[in-house]
Amino acid sequence: MIATDLAIRSSELARSFGDVHALDGFDLEVRTGEILGLVGPNGAGKTTFVRVIAGLLAPDDGDVEVFGRRPGRATASDVGYMTQAAALYEDLSLRENLGFFGRVYGLPRARVIERIAELAALVHLEGDEDRPVRTLSGGQRQLANLSCAMVHEPTLLLLDEPTVGIDPVLRRSLWERFATLRDAGTTILVTTHVMEEATRCDRVAFVNAGEVLTVGTPDEVGAPGEGSIEDAFLAFRDGRAEPS
Amino acid sequence: MRRARVGALAARIVRGFRRDPRTLALLVIVPLVVMALIGYMLSDDREPLRVAVANGESNETCGAIVSDTGTFRDALAQQPGIEVVEVTTCDEGIAKIETGDLEGIVEYPVIEQRNPIATTRVIVAGTDPRIEEPIVRAATYALAAARGSPLEAGEIANVTVDRVDVPDGERPSTITYSAPALITVFAFLFTFMLTSVAFLRERSSGTLERLLASPITRAEILSGYLFGFLGFAAIQALLVLAYSTLVLHARIEGALWLVLLVIAILVIGCVNLGITLSFFARNELQVIQFIPLVLLPQVFLGGLFWPTVTLWPPLQWLSALFPVTHAVSALREVMIAGGGFADVARDLAALLAFALAMVALGVWVLRGQRA
Numbered sequence: 001m002i003a004t005d006l007a008i009r010s011s012e013l014a015r016s017f018g019d020v021h022a023l024d025g026f027d028l029e030v031r032t033g034e035i036l037g038l039v040g041p042n043g044a045g046k047t048t049f050v051r052v053i054a055g056l057l058a059p060d061d062g063d064v065e066v067f068g069r070r071p072g073r074a075t076a077s078d079v080g081y082m083t084q085a086a087a088l089y090e091d092l093s094l095r096e097n098l099g100f101f102g103r104v105y106g107l108p109r110a111r112v113i114e115r116i117a118e119l120a121a122l123v124h125l126e127g128d129e130d131r132p133v134r135t136l137s138g139g140q141r142q143l144a145n146l147s148c149a150m151v152h153e154p155t156l157l158l159l160d161e162p163t164v165g166i167d168p169v170l171r172r173s174l175w176e177r178f179a180t181l182r183d184a185g186t187t188i189l190v191t192t193h194v195m196e197e198a199t200r201c202d203r204v205a206f207v208n209a210g211e212v213l214t215v216g217t218p219d220e221v222g223a224p225g226e227g228s229i230e231d232a233f234l235a236f237r238d239g240r241a242e243p244s
Numbered sequence: 245m246r247r248a249r250v251g252a253l254a255a256r257i258v259r260g261f262r263r264d265p266r267t268l269a270l271l272v273i274v275p276l277v278v279m280a281l282i283g284y285m286l287s288d289d290r291e292p293l294r295v296a297v298a299n300g301e302s303n304e305t306c307g308a309i310v311s312d313t314g315t316f317r318d319a320l321a322q323q324p325g326i327e328v329v330e331v332t333t334c335d336e337g338i339a340k341i342e343t344g345d346l347e348g349i350v351e352y353p354v355i356e357q358r359n360p361i362a363t364t365r366v367i368v369a370g371t372d373p374r375i376e377e378p379i380v381r382a383a384t385y386a387l388a389a390a391r392g393s394p395l396e397a398g399e400i401a402n403v404t405v406d407r408v409d410v411p412d413g414e415r416p417s418t419i420t421y422s423a424p425a426l427i428t429v430f431a432f433l434f435t436f437m438l439t440s441v442a443f444l445r446e447r448s449s450g451t452l453e454r455l456l457a458s459p460i461t462r463a464e465i466l467s468g469y470l471f472g473f474l475g476f477a478a479i480q481a482l483l484v485l486a487y488s489t490l491v492l493h494a495r496i497e498g499a500l501w502l503v504l505l506v507i508a509i510l511v512i513g514c515v516n517l518g519i520t521l522s523f524f525a526r527n528e529l530q531v532i533q534f535i536p537l538v539l540l541p542q543v544f545l546g547g548l549f550w551p552t553v554t555l556w557p558p559l560q561w562l563s564a565l566f567p568v569t570h571a572v573s574a575l576r577e578v579m580i581a582g583g584g585f586a587d588v589a590r591d592l593a594a595l596l597a598f599a600l601a602m603v604a605l606g607v608w609v610l611r612g613q614r615a
Contacts, residue, residue, distance in 0.1 A: 076459040087450030
């Protein structure tokens with residue numbers, strides 16, 4: 001990883017799918033070691049941006065850097081990507097899934113064994129490591145999904161709606177773990193349309209129609225709405241509030 | 245039973261099909277392609293087998309060729325599915341049989357053997373009974389026509405057949421003859437079907453996206469799939485081989501490693517074909533629909549049931565593009581004729597070319613999945 005204060009820098013980023021402009025002049029900077037929440041409705045461009053950062057989509061226009069480099073294979077080892085749906089091999093156990101992805105990221109066998117123990121503890125799946133993933137509950141699968149994204153100890157974690165299908169108790173516990181990871185130096189970019197979760201981020205970017213409306217701490221972006229962060233988002237979206 | 249509920253369910257299925265133009269297209273295309281192929285195969289409109297005539301009077305070991313056989317030659321030429329071609333010497337004819345440029349030589353018997361019992365000799369490669377049988381039949385009828393009297397009972401039995409490509413000259417049993425086709429179809433179907441479904445799942449479950457976000461390269465993904473399936477395909481081929489030989493008493497004249505090499509190269513192509521086609525399917529139902537479209541033309545045109553030399557020339561060219569054609573041809577050469585590496589080098593080269601083309605296609609479709 002190249003030392004830089006910015007984990008992600010995107011400028012005038014554009015990406016279309018046919019007539020749909022998923023990203024349309026998307027400007028965003030994510031600082032190293034922060035949790036930044038991308039908040040916006042479905043179809044706002046959050047997942048498209050995350051996929052560009054993960055090196056899965058090439059932008060049509062604009063600049064984008066991850067730790068000072070173009071996203072792709074060069075940055076792949078620094079990035080952990082948790083997809084929206086649990087992207088796991090259902091017939092394999094959590095241990096086998098973690099073992100597989102660990103080897104794909106080039107971890108030595110001994111380190112993979114250590115990571116399996118660490119991650120099973122982190123996501124509260126100790127004792128369930130050898131159950132086939134298909135027998136896990138929806139919430140457990142999401143946790144297993146998260147653990148697979150973290151197996152190679154990435155410095156940037158991309159979490160695409162990580163708490164979908166997870167009960168409130170576990171959700172709170174997960175956010176505590178995100179904070180622990182952040183404190184250990186991991187940068188986290190998390191997408192959500194659950195406004196309550198946005199308040200747990202260090203900074204929040206409101207996203208709508210492929211562009212960033214505003215970026216700031218939850219307190220900063222929440223101010224114009226005179227109420228909840230949900231009101232603030234609607235105010236920005238409807239043009240009743242000016243970007244900071 | 246409520247009519248409304250049944251009706252709603254049926255209407256839902258019809259609506260689903262209407263929204264799925266690919267399935268609708270395949271519903272029309274697959275039966276048309278298959279019926280066209282079956283119709284052609286069952287028709288008499290086939291290319292003739294090329295046969296030369298040797299004069300049995302001049303040399304018992306088939307040295308000289310075609311002298312004073314005018315009546316017999318004409319009678320043979322009039323037999324359906326036979327074309328009489330000229331070769332200068334019998335050795336030249338045998339060489340052409342071995343290279344596949346001639347299907348057989350029919351010897352016109354010495355005068356004393358023409359009546360009352362017809363005895364004649366037919367020289368063929370011997371690895372394909374569907375080439376041998378029409379030539380033997382045509383020779384018998386031509387003999388009767390040439391002498392001006394109908395066949396007597398038992399005269400067919402007096403045709404001796406020299407099989408120049410079969411080590412012991414024995415007619416291969418049906419199972420010996422069928423084993424190469426069975427092994428090929430099993431290997432092709434198993435690998436193609438499982439790879440395409442497995443890769444489709446990799447895509448739809450999101451694990452492919454997770455893989456592509458990792459440092460793994462496209463070549464590593466394709467190689468991993470290949471080695472994952474290669475072992476299973478080899479075990480399956482060995483099972484079919486073992487059952488054919490130990491239980492059904494099929495013969496394997498050539499080297500086992502050569503049989504496995506043919507299957508290995510076939511599997512490389514099939515894995516990548518499966519991966520490529522899986523990208524054109526949205527679900528497992530659509531993958532299943534690709535199977536008849538991909539497999540049936542190869543089964544009909546690949547020389548499994550009908551010799552490729554009797555196909556209409558453009559279909560012969562098409563058949564030459566199919567991996568099944570070359571795999572079956574190579575396996576028959578090894579298993580029935582006892583051929584070595586040099587004998588199957590052309591088929592192996594064709595299989596390798598197919599495999600490389602499919603690898604290139606696989607890399608190309610994967611390239612579209614990553615920035």
